[in-house]
Amino acid sequence: MTRQAPRLNEALGEIAEALNSSLASSEKLRLLVKVVAYALGVHGCSLMLLDAQHKRLFHLVSHGLSQRYLTKGFIDSEQVVEETAEGKTVVILDITTDPRVQFQELNHQEHIGSIIGVPLKIRGDVAGTLRAYNRTIREFTAREQEFLTTAANMAGLMLHSRPIVEDERRPSEAAKVDKAHPVALDSQFRPSAFGHPSEEEFARLLDFYQIDWLYEPRSFLLDSGEGKSEMFTPDFYLPGLDLYIEITTLKPGLTREKRRRVRRLHEQYPEVNIKLLAREDYDRLLAKYGHGPMAGAKTRGVGKVLFSTPRIHKRVRQLAKEISSDYQGRHLVLVGVLRGVFCFMADLMRALTIPADVDFMALSYFQDKGEAAVRVTEDLHVNIQGCHVLLVEDIVDTGMTLTFVINYLKAHNPASVKVCTLLDKRVRRLADISLEYVGFEAPDEFLVGYGLDYEEEYRNLPFIALMEAKLQEADSRA
Numbered sequence: 299m300t301r302q303a304p305r306l307n308e309a310l311g312e313i314a315e316a317l318n319s320s321l322a323s324s325e326k327l328r329l330l331v332k333v334v335a336y337a338l339g340v341h342g343c344s345l346m347l348l349d350a351q352h353k354r355l356f357h358l359v360s361h362g363l364s365q366r367y368l369t370k371g372f373i374d375s376e377q378v379v380e381e382t383a384e385g386k387t388v389v390i391l392d393i394t395t396d397p398r399v400q401f402q403e404l405n406h407q408e409h410i411g412s413i414i415g416v417p418l419k420i421r422g423d424v425a426g427t428l429r430a431y432n433r434t435i436r437e438f439t440a441r442e443q444e445f446l447t448t449a450a451n452m453a454g455l456m457l458h459s460r461p462i463v464e465d466e467r468r469p470s471e472a473a474k475v476d477k478a479h480p481v482a483l484d485s486q487f488r489p490s491a492f493g494h495p496s497e498e499e500f501a502r503l504l505d506f507y508q509i510d511w512l513y514e515p516r517s518f519l520l521d522s523g524e525g526k527s528e529m530f531t532p533d534f535y536l537p538g539l540d541l542y543i544e545i546t547t548l549k550p551g552l553t554r555e556k557r558r559r560v561r562r563l564h565e566q567y568p569e570v571n572i573k574l575l576a577r578e579d580y581d582r583l584l585a586k587y588g589h590g591p592m593a594g595a596k597t598r599g600v601g602k603v604l605f606s607t608p609r610i611h612k613r614v615r616q617l618a619k620e621i622s623s624d625y626q627g628r629h630l631v632l633v634g635v636l637r638g639v640f641c642f643m644a645d646l647m648r649a650l651t652i653p654a655d656v657d658f659m660a661l662s663y664f665q666d667k668g669e670a671a672v673r674v675t676e677d678l679h680v681n682i683q684g685c686h687v688l689l690v691e692d693i694v695d696t697g698m699t700l701t702f703v704i705n706y707l708k709a710h711n712p713a714s715v716k717v718c719t720l721l722d723k724r725v726r727r728l729a730d731i732s733l734e735y736v737g738f739e740a741p742d743e744f745l746v747g748y749g750l751d752y753e754e755e756y757r758n759l760p761f762i763a764l765m766e767a768k769l770q771e772a773d774s775r776a
């Protein structure tokens with residue numbers, strides 16, 4: 299036992315070195331579980347995370363466990379999950395007799411004798427567990443448990459660390475570091491390689507909106523009928539939104555397959571939020587900041603009018619009436635995000651029957667000198683601290699812009715922040731945000747007029763219309 303101490307110390311040294319290295323987070327964690335397994339002389343080690351509801355544990359990174367074992371899904375044995383969530387060390391001395399053990403047969407096939415799991419904490423909050431698997435029945439010593447706990451704390455540190463400098467190089471290049479350049483401790487679980495370029499692009503898009511993400515952190519076991527089962531690993535998990543995203547930018551045949559899996563997942567895991575991002579949605583998202591095949595597309599003109607001028611005015615008056623009554627006696631500040639909102643804002647504020655301050659913000663979506671982030675290019679002029687802010691929007695699509703702006707406004711300590719949007723493209727929502735006042739629900743189409751533009755055109759139309767034809771390529775380059 300005393301002979302083992304230097305080995306454990308040495309292992310901690312190795313982990314600390316990895317933590318402080320330029321490796322991507324995913325590589326650091328992979329190294330950590332491997333070093334832990336070697337140091338303890340166990341055959342397997344796994345870093346498991348609790349899901350948002352604290353109902354299940356799933357494998358994030360592991361070493362020495364078979365694919366078959368890892369893809370068995372998750373652990374939802376109530377007792378084990380509960381004990382883990384309470385920050386307890388879970389010791390399963392003999393898996394064949396412990397009543398808490400699920401998958402007896404699988405554990406047996408994997409030749410697991412004992413399991414020990416210590417709490418994984420991120421910033422002091424329990425987030426999961428670091429587990430060691432031994433082939434035979436084994437009692438782990440106090441020193442070994444201490445070692446495992448220290449390793450878990452280090453893993454927690456890796457998972458928590460915030461970026462100091464955004465490293466927006468390709469993940470595969472992140473390992474080759476320019477020593478002179480201060481390197482990010484990347485905040486997310488970043489893969490060393492993505493399965494598809496569109497996933498990498500999507501990751502960049504999420505970074506751009508400052509949305510935290512994990513790449514393929516969890517696999518779901520799906521029962522596909524007739525006693526057969528299959529694994530489904532959604533592409534992304536966005537912890538802040540508790541949302542999984544599966545991107546389908548490939549062949550139509552595969553899209554159908556993915557739709558089927560997502561449907562199954564909905565049925566078998568009703569509490570899991572997952573959204574499928576289809577090719578077209580994805581391209582539109584990219585086109586918004588000048589990427590992808592739709593970025594240079596031209597349209598022929600204005601098509602069907604969806605909301606006529608009188609209909610818009612009537613609805614704006616109704617909204618103003620509601621707002622005036624809800625905000626009676628309070629200091630109301632209307633904040634609009636330029637430029638699409640200016641028509642709606644002008645009409646809405648003039649229809650209010652209570653006093654209100656009006657202010658605007660402008661955002662930039664474009665990349666600047668390699669720095670990709672939504673930025674506030676025109677800040678508020680009014681001090682909103684202690685005020686009741688009503689964020690006025692022209693249209694909420696994915697909701698990403700809104701999420702960013704709400705967080706930005708909340709940082710200024712207003713008394714409240716609510717949202718009023720003229721149009722709500724609900725079907726395309728990624729971020730679940732509550733919209734207190736909605737003018738109209740909009741279809742999944744590109745709309746122009748009454749402030750809404752397509753490449754700066756059509757803002758001056760007094761009504762809201764669809765574009766005449768589908769977006770078409772501007773030239774034959776693409």
Ligand code: IMP
Nearest residue numbers: 638694695696697698699744745750751
């Ligand atoms: P989100 O961040 O995806 O919710 O996008 C919201 C912003 O995208 C809006 O404020 C608009 O500037 C723009 N947008 C979304 N859909 C349309 C549309 O149909 N026509 C014009 N602009 C749109």
Ligand code: MG
Nearest residue numbers: 635638692693
């Ligand atoms: Mg807008």
